[in-house]
Amino acid sequence: MKRILALYRSSVGKKALMAATGLLLFGFIVSHMLGNLKVFQGPEKFSAYAEFLRTVGYPLFARGQLLWLARIGLIVAVIVHVVAAVELTMMARDARPTSYGRPVHLEDTYASRTMRWGGVILAGFVIYHVLHFTFGTVHPNFEPGDPYGNVIAGFQSVIVAISYIVVMGVLGLHLYHGIWSALQTLGITSSELDRPIRTAAGTIAVVIFLGFIAVPVAVWSGVLR
Amino acid sequence: MKLTLHVWRQQNAGAKGGFETYEARDIGPDMSFLEMLDVVNEGLIKEGKEPIAFEHDCREGICGSCGMVINGNPHGPKKAISSCQLHMRTFADGDKIWIEPWRAKAFPVRKDLVVDRSALDRIIQAGGFISVRTGSAPDANAIPIPKENADSAFDAATCIGCGACVAACPNASAMLFTAAKVAHLGALPQGQPERYERVRNMVAQMDAEGFGYCTNHGACQTACPKEISIDFIAQLNRDMMRAFFTSR
Amino acid sequence: MQLNARVPSGPLEKKWDKHRFEMKLVNPANKRKFDIIVVGSGLAGASASATLGELGYNVECFCFQDSARRAHSIAAQGGINASKNYQNDGDSTFRLFYDTIKGGDFRSREANVYRLAEISSNIIDQCVAQGVPFAREYGGLLANRSFGGAQVSRTFYARGQTGQQLLLGAYQALQRQIAAGKVAMYPFTEMLDMIVVDGRARGIVVRNLATGELRSHVGDAVVLATGGYSNIFYLSTNAKGCNVTATWRAHKRGAAFANPCFTQIHPTCIPQSGEYQSKLTLMSESLRNDGRIWVPKQVGDPRKARDIPEAERDYYLERLYPSFGNLTPRDVASRRAKEAVDEGRGVGEAENGVFLDFRDAVTRLGREVVAERYxxxxxxxxxxxxxxxxxxxxxxYPAPHYTMGGLWVDYNLMSTLPGLFVVGEANFSDHGANRLGASALMQGLADGYFVLPYTIGDYLAGADLSAVDVSHAECRKVEEESEQRLKRLLGVNGSRTVDSLHRELGSMMWDNCGMSRNETSLRETLSRIPELRDEFWKDMRVTGRGRDLNQTLEKAGRVADFLEFAELMCIDALQRDESCGAHFREEHQTDEGEARRNDEQYAYVAAWEFTGVWSEPKLHKENLVFENVELAQRSYK
Structure with a gap:
C-alpha cells in the first residue's frame, strides 16, 4: 500500500494508474458492447443475458452480489481514472502559466488533443446512461425487468439516439489515443511495435464505435422493434 | 530579404512582457537565424536601444544554449536542428516571424528570450550519473558491451539539454529529457547498480521542479534537435514500474 | 619573476611516479578545511571540480554559460587519444609521447608530454566507467580509428560527438558532487578579476550575469580552466562566448603568459559566406580520409566544379606530398589552402575556399558507404x-580553432603566481607549437582527473596560508576596480558597436598574425592595435545597465581584454624569429615553402611578464631540454 501511495505521488505513477484503470474500463466496454449486441437475438435472449449478470457466481455469491462487486470495482476504477486525470491536468496548467502567442501544435492528433474534454463528456454520459437504462430516472417509460423494451423505447427519441451516436464517436477517439497511450505509459511499446499498436488501437476504436451504435441505429431504422 | 519580427520582450522574471515589432532589413539567405538577430541587435544598439537578449554559444547545434519558439515551433520550422542551425533561406521575403522564449513554470524568463533552465541540471543532480570515483575504474575493455546496447545508449545520450521538449510539450513536461538520461545509463552494465534508485529520484525531482506530466503526444520528439525518440519514455515508464514493484 | 618548471629528476618514465611519492599529502580529515575555486566547467574544469570534491575539498565552480554542460569542450567532434594499444598495432606510451612531441614541433616539455601519454589510458577507463558511450565493435569491445595522420589507431570516439559525450561524463560526475554538497556551482557567472593576497592567488571577483551583481569569492587556491583565445580572430570555430578574460586578468595580476603566438588553424572549416557571419563551423578532419582537395589550375576560373576537366584541376596536396597526400598535418594543409586562395585560385562565390571533393569516393565506395561514414x-x-x-x-577553408599558448605552468600545473593553477587549453603545457588531432580532450581530462588533484594537495599541504575572507581589503579593492571598469564601459556612449570593433580587430589579426606572419606586417599591426584600442574606449557603445542581464556589456568587457592581449600575441610572434608548428614566419621557410625551425636559438618557451598595458612585456625563457627524443625536421613528403 505504501508503495502504491508512493507511486501515486509521482507523475509517472499517476499516469500508470490512469493507464491501468483505463485498460480495465476498456475491458468493461468490450464486454458491455458484446452484451448489447445480444439485443439482436431477441427479447428472450437479451433478458436472459441481463438475468445472467445477476445470477452469475451463484451459489457462491447471492443474486446480484457479484454484479455489485463488479460495479464497485468499476466505480473505483472510474474514480481513480478521473481523479488522476484532474490532478494531472491541474499540474499541466500550473506547468505553463503563460501561454504562447503563437500556438504550438506539434504532432498532436485530434484524438490526443481532445482527451481531456472527451473524458469530461464521457463522464457526463456515464451518469446520464446509468440514470437512463439502469435506474430509469430519466427514461420516459421505464419498465423494471424489461431491458429489451427499455432499449427499444429509450431510443425512440431521435435526440437521444443521435447523442448516443455522437458520444460513441467521442469514446472511439478517447480509446484510439488512450489504448496506445496506456501501453506507452506502462512501458509496453517500442519503436517496432509502435505502428502495429497504433493501427490496432484505431481498428479497435472503430469496431467499438460500430458495435455500440449498431443498437440505436437498428432501433431507429426499425430493424429492432 | 526584409522581414517583420514580433519578438517577446521582457525586462526580467518579475516584469510583464509583451511582443514588440521590428523590421529586419538586408537579410541574406545564407545568414543563420541568430545572425539575422545579430543584425537587428546592431541596429538597436546604434539607436541606443537595448538589444534583444537571447542565449547562444557554440552556434553549431551542440551546446544547447540557444532556443526560441519561432512561429509556434521550438527551434523553428525545420526538423532535427537547433535555432542556431536554422538559416534564413527557410523564410521568404516579407515573412512575419513570431519569436518567443520557452514557456514553462520551471523555466522562468530571465530576460526577453533568455530562460533559466537550471531545473534540468537539478534533475541530473538527483541521479543522472554513475557513481564512480576517479581512479577506481577497471580496464575499459573489462566489460564488453554489445554494440546494440552501446548504440542505444548513445542515441539517448545525444541530448543537448536545450529544453525544446519542454517548450513543445502541451503539458510543459520534461519527460523526454529525463527519459533520455535514464535510458542512456540504463542501457549500460555500469548503470545497473543505481538503475532503479536513479529513475525514482530523477522523476521525483522532475515533479518537484514544476514540470507537467507526459500525455504521450510526441511533440517533444518532433521538436528535439537530436531526434531523441519517445521510446525512451516508455523505457523510463518500464523502469519506474519495476522500481516500485521490485525490492531494490 | 623566476621560471622554475619543477620537473622531477630521474628517467622519463619514472618521473611522475617518483613525483607522486615525493609530493606532500593532505590528511583526509584536513581536506575539508581547504576551499578551492575552479573557473570553467569544460573537460578540465568539470573533471577537476568533481575529483577535488570527491577527495573532500570544498569546491566552488564557476562558468559563464547557463549550465556547466554547455562549455565549449562539448563541440569537439573527432575523438580522444590513448595509448591503450587495443588494436595491437604497435602503440605504446612512448610512441604517443613521441608523436605528440614531434607533432608539437619540439616546443613542448618532455616530462609533461610523457606524463600525458602515461595517463591517457586511465582516462579511457574512467570515462567508460562513467557510462560514456564510446563506439564499439560487434564483439562488444571498444573501437578505435586512426586520426590526424597518426600511423596507429589510438583514437577513441563516440560518432562525431566525442567531446559532448566526454563532457557529459565529467558534467555528471560534477553534478553528483553538487548533490553531495561538496561542490557549489555558480553557472551564469563570469570571472572579472583575480584577487591576490600576499603574493598568492586567493580569490576571484565575479559578476552574476543574470542580475549584474559583483561579488568576491575567496579560497586557498584558484584553478583556471577557461579555455583558449581563438576568438581574438572574431571568426573562429570557438563558441561565441570563448574569451581570454580570465587568463588575461590573471596575467595582469602576475601569471606569466607563454607562447601566445601559437594558435592552431584547422584546415577543414566552411568558408565565410558574408560580412555578418558570426562564427565558422568546423567539418571533422576525418573527411580528408576520403575527400580530395583541389583548386582549378587556372587563376579566376569561372566554371562550375563539375565542368572543370580532370587535367585542369590541381590536387595540390597530392602533388606536393605524394606519400601523405590529403592527410598532411593541419598546419601544412592550412597553409597550402591559403596559398591557393592568395594566388587567386579560390573557389566559391567569394573565391575564399578550396574544394574537398567526394566524387571519386562516391564512385569507389558507393553513395551508401560515403553516407554511412560522413x-x-x-x-x-x-x-x-x-x-x-x-x-x-x-x-x-582554414579557420582558427585551438590555442596552444596559454598561462605558463610548471610540472605541477601551477602558474608563476603561487596558488594559481591552470588546466586544459588555458595553459600552455603539452602541445608545443602545434596540437595533434584528438589530443585536446586527452589533455583536458588528464589535467582535471589525474594531475591537478595530486599537485594541488602538495601546494596546500606546504603553503602557510593566512585566513582571508571576502571583507579583506584586497577583495574590496579589486571589486571596486571591476566596478569602475564596468562603469567606464557603460559610459563611453560612442557610435560603434562592440561587434564591429571586434570584427576589425579579428580581421587585422587574421591577416597579420594568423596562418602566416612576417616582421613588417607584425610591426605594422603592433602600431595599429593601440589605435583601435583607443577607438574602442572613445567610440564604442554599450546600452543598458550594469545591474542587469546585459549581453552587450559582457561582450564589451571581453573585447576590451582581447584588445590588450592582441599586442602580446604579435610581440610574441615577432620575437619568435623562426617557423615552427603552427607559427609560420614567412622569412623562415625552405625552398619548398616548408617551415624552418631554429633549434639553436628558439628551443625555449617564451613566458611573458606583464609590465603595464602601455609598456613592453618582459620576456622570460624556459629552455627546453630534449633528452629522450632527437630533434628532427618534420617531413611529410
Whole structure:
C-alpha cells in the first residue's frame, strides 16, 4: 500500500494508474458492447443475458452480489481514472502559466488533443446512461425487468439516439489515443511495435464505435422493434 | 530579404512582457537565424536601444544554449536542428516571424528570450550519473558491451539539454529529457547498480521542479534537435514500474 | 619573476611516479578545511571540480554559460587519444609521447608530454566507467580509428560527438558532487578579476550575469580552466562566448603568459559566406580520409566544379606530398589552402575556399558507404550552405580553432603566481607549437582527473596560508576596480558597436598574425592595435545597465581584454624569429615553402611578464631540454 501511495505521488505513477484503470474500463466496454449486441437475438435472449449478470457466481455469491462487486470495482476504477486525470491536468496548467502567442501544435492528433474534454463528456454520459437504462430516472417509460423494451423505447427519441451516436464517436477517439497511450505509459511499446499498436488501437476504436451504435441505429431504422 | 519580427520582450522574471515589432532589413539567405538577430541587435544598439537578449554559444547545434519558439515551433520550422542551425533561406521575403522564449513554470524568463533552465541540471543532480570515483575504474575493455546496447545508449545520450521538449510539450513536461538520461545509463552494465534508485529520484525531482506530466503526444520528439525518440519514455515508464514493484 | 618548471629528476618514465611519492599529502580529515575555486566547467574544469570534491575539498565552480554542460569542450567532434594499444598495432606510451612531441614541433616539455601519454589510458577507463558511450565493435569491445595522420589507431570516439559525450561524463560526475554538497556551482557567472593576497592567488571577483551583481569569492587556491583565445580572430570555430578574460586578468595580476603566438588553424572549416557571419563551423578532419582537395589550375576560373576537366584541376596536396597526400598535418594543409586562395585560385562565390571533393569516393565506395561514414557531416554542411556534398564538392577553408599558448605552468600545473593553477587549453603545457588531432580532450581530462588533484594537495599541504575572507581589503579593492571598469564601459556612449570593433580587430589579426606572419606586417599591426584600442574606449557603445542581464556589456568587457592581449600575441610572434608548428614566419621557410625551425636559438618557451598595458612585456625563457627524443625536421613528403 505504501508503495502504491508512493507511486501515486509521482507523475509517472499517476499516469500508470490512469493507464491501468483505463485498460480495465476498456475491458468493461468490450464486454458491455458484446452484451448489447445480444439485443439482436431477441427479447428472450437479451433478458436472459441481463438475468445472467445477476445470477452469475451463484451459489457462491447471492443474486446480484457479484454484479455489485463488479460495479464497485468499476466505480473505483472510474474514480481513480478521473481523479488522476484532474490532478494531472491541474499540474499541466500550473506547468505553463503563460501561454504562447503563437500556438504550438506539434504532432498532436485530434484524438490526443481532445482527451481531456472527451473524458469530461464521457463522464457526463456515464451518469446520464446509468440514470437512463439502469435506474430509469430519466427514461420516459421505464419498465423494471424489461431491458429489451427499455432499449427499444429509450431510443425512440431521435435526440437521444443521435447523442448516443455522437458520444460513441467521442469514446472511439478517447480509446484510439488512450489504448496506445496506456501501453506507452506502462512501458509496453517500442519503436517496432509502435505502428502495429497504433493501427490496432484505431481498428479497435472503430469496431467499438460500430458495435455500440449498431443498437440505436437498428432501433431507429426499425430493424429492432 | 526584409522581414517583420514580433519578438517577446521582457525586462526580467518579475516584469510583464509583451511582443514588440521590428523590421529586419538586408537579410541574406545564407545568414543563420541568430545572425539575422545579430543584425537587428546592431541596429538597436546604434539607436541606443537595448538589444534583444537571447542565449547562444557554440552556434553549431551542440551546446544547447540557444532556443526560441519561432512561429509556434521550438527551434523553428525545420526538423532535427537547433535555432542556431536554422538559416534564413527557410523564410521568404516579407515573412512575419513570431519569436518567443520557452514557456514553462520551471523555466522562468530571465530576460526577453533568455530562460533559466537550471531545473534540468537539478534533475541530473538527483541521479543522472554513475557513481564512480576517479581512479577506481577497471580496464575499459573489462566489460564488453554489445554494440546494440552501446548504440542505444548513445542515441539517448545525444541530448543537448536545450529544453525544446519542454517548450513543445502541451503539458510543459520534461519527460523526454529525463527519459533520455535514464535510458542512456540504463542501457549500460555500469548503470545497473543505481538503475532503479536513479529513475525514482530523477522523476521525483522532475515533479518537484514544476514540470507537467507526459500525455504521450510526441511533440517533444518532433521538436528535439537530436531526434531523441519517445521510446525512451516508455523505457523510463518500464523502469519506474519495476522500481516500485521490485525490492531494490 | 623566476621560471622554475619543477620537473622531477630521474628517467622519463619514472618521473611522475617518483613525483607522486615525493609530493606532500593532505590528511583526509584536513581536506575539508581547504576551499578551492575552479573557473570553467569544460573537460578540465568539470573533471577537476568533481575529483577535488570527491577527495573532500570544498569546491566552488564557476562558468559563464547557463549550465556547466554547455562549455565549449562539448563541440569537439573527432575523438580522444590513448595509448591503450587495443588494436595491437604497435602503440605504446612512448610512441604517443613521441608523436605528440614531434607533432608539437619540439616546443613542448618532455616530462609533461610523457606524463600525458602515461595517463591517457586511465582516462579511457574512467570515462567508460562513467557510462560514456564510446563506439564499439560487434564483439562488444571498444573501437578505435586512426586520426590526424597518426600511423596507429589510438583514437577513441563516440560518432562525431566525442567531446559532448566526454563532457557529459565529467558534467555528471560534477553534478553528483553538487548533490553531495561538496561542490557549489555558480553557472551564469563570469570571472572579472583575480584577487591576490600576499603574493598568492586567493580569490576571484565575479559578476552574476543574470542580475549584474559583483561579488568576491575567496579560497586557498584558484584553478583556471577557461579555455583558449581563438576568438581574438572574431571568426573562429570557438563558441561565441570563448574569451581570454580570465587568463588575461590573471596575467595582469602576475601569471606569466607563454607562447601566445601559437594558435592552431584547422584546415577543414566552411568558408565565410558574408560580412555578418558570426562564427565558422568546423567539418571533422576525418573527411580528408576520403575527400580530395583541389583548386582549378587556372587563376579566376569561372566554371562550375563539375565542368572543370580532370587535367585542369590541381590536387595540390597530392602533388606536393605524394606519400601523405590529403592527410598532411593541419598546419601544412592550412597553409597550402591559403596559398591557393592568395594566388587567386579560390573557389566559391567569394573565391575564399578550396574544394574537398567526394566524387571519386562516391564512385569507389558507393553513395551508401560515403553516407554511412560522413552522412551527418554532409547534412550539417547542406544545412549551412544549402549545397549537397554528394552532388557538388564541399568548399573548405582554414579557420582558427585551438590555442596552444596559454598561462605558463610548471610540472605541477601551477602558474608563476603561487596558488594559481591552470588546466586544459588555458595553459600552455603539452602541445608545443602545434596540437595533434584528438589530443585536446586527452589533455583536458588528464589535467582535471589525474594531475591537478595530486599537485594541488602538495601546494596546500606546504603553503602557510593566512585566513582571508571576502571583507579583506584586497577583495574590496579589486571589486571596486571591476566596478569602475564596468562603469567606464557603460559610459563611453560612442557610435560603434562592440561587434564591429571586434570584427576589425579579428580581421587585422587574421591577416597579420594568423596562418602566416612576417616582421613588417607584425610591426605594422603592433602600431595599429593601440589605435583601435583607443577607438574602442572613445567610440564604442554599450546600452543598458550594469545591474542587469546585459549581453552587450559582457561582450564589451571581453573585447576590451582581447584588445590588450592582441599586442602580446604579435610581440610574441615577432620575437619568435623562426617557423615552427603552427607559427609560420614567412622569412623562415625552405625552398619548398616548408617551415624552418631554429633549434639553436628558439628551443625555449617564451613566458611573458606583464609590465603595464602601455609598456613592453618582459620576456622570460624556459629552455627546453630534449633528452629522450632527437630533434628532427618534420617531413611529410
Amino acid at each position: 552522412g551527418n557531416l554532409f547534412d550539417m554542411y547542406r544545412q549551412i550552405t544549402g549545397e549537397s556534398p554528394y552532388e557538388v564538392p564541399m568548399r573548405i
